[in-house]
Amino acid sequence: MSFVLETATNPENLRRVAIDPVSRVEGHGKVTILLDDKNKVHQVRLHIVEFRGFEKFIQGRPYWEVPVMVQRLCGICPVSHHLAASKALDAIVGAKHLTPTAEKMRRLMHYGQILQSHALHFFHLCSPDLLFGFDSDMAKRNIVGVAEKHPEIARQGVLLRKFGQEVIRLTAGKRIHGTGAVPGGVNKSLSLAERNELLKDIYQMVSWSRGAVHLVKEMHHQNPELYNSFGAFRANFMSMVGFDGGLDLYHGQLRARDESGNILFDGVDYQNYTQIIEEEVKNWSYMKFPYLKSMGKEKGWYRVGPLSRIQNCDFISTPLAEIERRDFIEYSGVMPMHAPLGYHWARMIEMLHAVEMIKDLLHDSDIMGSDLMASGERGFEGVGVIEAPRGTLIHHYRVDENDLVTMCNLIVSTTHNNQAMNEAVRRVAQQYLHGHEITEGLLNHIEVAVRAFDPCLSCATHALGKMPLEVEVLDVTGQQLSSLSRSSENVISTKLSAL
C-alpha cells in the first residue's frame, strides 16, 4: 500500500533531491524528494537503513553479558538499552519481582537518562530553531548562539544534563557503558554520601525543569498557528502506561489510542507484543514499518514517544508535572495534539516528571538498601520494554540451556515512528517546499520536523557504534546544491554550496 506523496506517478520526469550519507558501512538515514521543474513536490521518502548486524552479533553470547553489550548500540541513550535488556533477562533468571532496592535503583538510573537525554535534545539541538526561527541566520542557529543571546537558558540546559549524567554515573558506575543493572537486579545501591551529593542540587533541578516546560508552553501560546500546524498529521498513539493508568516510563502495560483519543487496546502484557504489532517491509526502505495488527497496514501505524505518552496516560503521579499535563491537555482541546512541535512541550513535561521522581527516590531509604538480587525458576525467553527518551523500546531474547542467546529481536522507538516521521516530512515538504526555490532555511524545516521526533539513527539502524549522517540535495545533472551533516554526537550542521 502507498500513502500520499510516498510514490510519484511519473518519477522519470522529476528532479531528485537526495539527502544521503557518505558512508554506507553501518547503515544510515536519507531523505529523498522528487521535484518537477516548477519545484512542485511529487514524492518524499525518509529512508533509514536498518542494519540488523547487532542481533546477529549478540547471538551466541552469554545472556549475562547482554545488558552491558547492548549499550554499544547507541551512544545517545545506552542506558535505555541497558535497562530494557536487563528487564528482558530478568525472566531468564526467574526474577518475577525485583527487590525494592533493585527496582528503585533501576528507576533512578532511568530517570537520570530521561533527564540527560531530554535536556540535551531540547537545549542543545532544538532550542536554537525554536528561539531564533527555523530559517533564521544559520551562523547563530546553534547552542553557541543560544548561549550568547539567552545565557541563562543555555547554562540551565548544560547543568540539567550534567545532573542527569551524574545520576547515571552513581547508579550505573559510569556515565557510559555502566554495569548497574544485571539480570535479576542491580550490582550496587547508593551510599549515603552519594545520595547526599545528588540531594544537594535536586531542588534547583526541579525549578529549572519547570522553567523549561513554561518556556515551551509560552512558545505554543505565542505562535499557535505555527506550533499547531507545522508538519501536523493525525495518527494513533502507543506507549506503555503504569498498571494504574498513570505515566510510567519504567514499567507497565501497553495501551494505544486512535487519532481521536479513543482507546484501541489497553492492559496488554508486553510479553505478547508480537500479537499486537506487525512489521511491514517496503521495497524502498530497509527499515521496517510497524503497525497495529488489529487495524491493518493502512490505518494501524502509530506514533511513540513523549507526545504519545503524555496523552496516553490518565495522570502523572508527581504533582508539578501533573499540573503541566493538564495545561497541555486543556490547550489541545477536545482532540489530541498531533502537531510534531508538541513533542517538545510533552518532552519537557516528562523531564520535569523525571526530576520529581529522582527527588522522591532520593528521599526513599530503599535506594541505600543492600538486598540487590532476586531469582527464581530458570526461564528461556524474555521480553523487556521500557519507555526510552524517544519512545517504546522492545528487547526480546531467547536463551538456550547452555546460557547462550539464540534469538534477539529489538524494536526501537525510531522504527515505531518510521511511518509517522515520513508523514511529518511529507507535510512539511508540501507546506513549505512546494513551488519554492530550495534554500537552506527551507531544508532546515525538514530537519526541524525530523528532529521533533528526536530520532536516533544509530539505534534504529542497529549499527555498532555511532552513525554520522550526511544529507545532499542534487539537481537534475547530479550537481550538489546543498548538504547537511550530522556528526556522531547528533550535532547537525548545514552547508550551502551552489544555490
Place this chain on the structure above:
Amino acid sequence: MSQNSNTPHNKNQTTFTLDGKTIPFSEGQTIIQAAMAAGEYIPHLCFNPEFKPHGSCKICTVTANGRQTASCTQQPQVDMMVESDTKQINDERRALLQMLFVEGNHFCPSCEKSGDCQLQATAYELDMMSPHFDHFSPNRPLDASHGEYLLDFNRCILCSLCARASSDVDGKNVFSLAGRGIKTHLIVNSKSGKLADTDFTGDDKAAHVCPVGVIIKKRVGFAVPIGKRSFDEHPISATPHPIVKGAI
C-alpha cells in the same frame, strides 16, 4: 614505590640494580621474582609467581647489562644493571600489547573481566591509547557446554597458565596450546573438544588463573560494580599481587 629502594644492602646479600634501585636477590630467583619481592613492578602477562615461568609473552622484557632478555626467565647476576622502565622498552611492550589486542576480540566496554583483566590493566599502565594495528577479528565460537564454566576463546592471549595449572597443580591436563606460530590456539583435551567432556571443575586451580576473560564462571557476569573491581582503585603496578582475583 619500593620500601627497599634506598636501604643500604647488607654485605652478605647479593644485589643487582633495577632502574637505579638496589634489589637484593637469592640463589635461583629470576629478575622478576626478586623485583616483586622488593615491591618493584615489571610488566608481565604469562608470568604468575605460583607457576614455572613460560617466557612466551615477552612483556617482561628488560635489558640486563645492555642485553634484552625476559625477566621472568633470566636470573640476575651480582651488580647486574637492569633497566625496565625506559621509553624504548615501554614502546616495545606497548606494541606487543597492541598485537595481543588485535589478534583476538577484546571489547573491553562489554567484557565482564573489565577492571579485573591483566591485559587491560597492563595496557592502561603502559598508556596504550589505541590498538594501532588492524584487527584480525577472528571467528572463535564459545564453549558453553560446561554447566558452571564458559570458555570465551576470543580473549585468549596464549599465556598457557591454565595449561600449567591443570597439569602441574590439578594433575588433569584439561587445557593445551596447539599449533605453531600465528596458528597457536588453546584446545580442550577431550574427544569432543568440549569442556563438558573433561573432568574440569570449579575447584581446579585452572579455573582461577586466566589473566584475561577466557575461563569464566557462568552467571556471575557484572555482579561486582564499577569501583570495586581489582584494578579500579590501584593501577596494576601498585596492586600488591598483580594477579587477578581468585588466583591467590
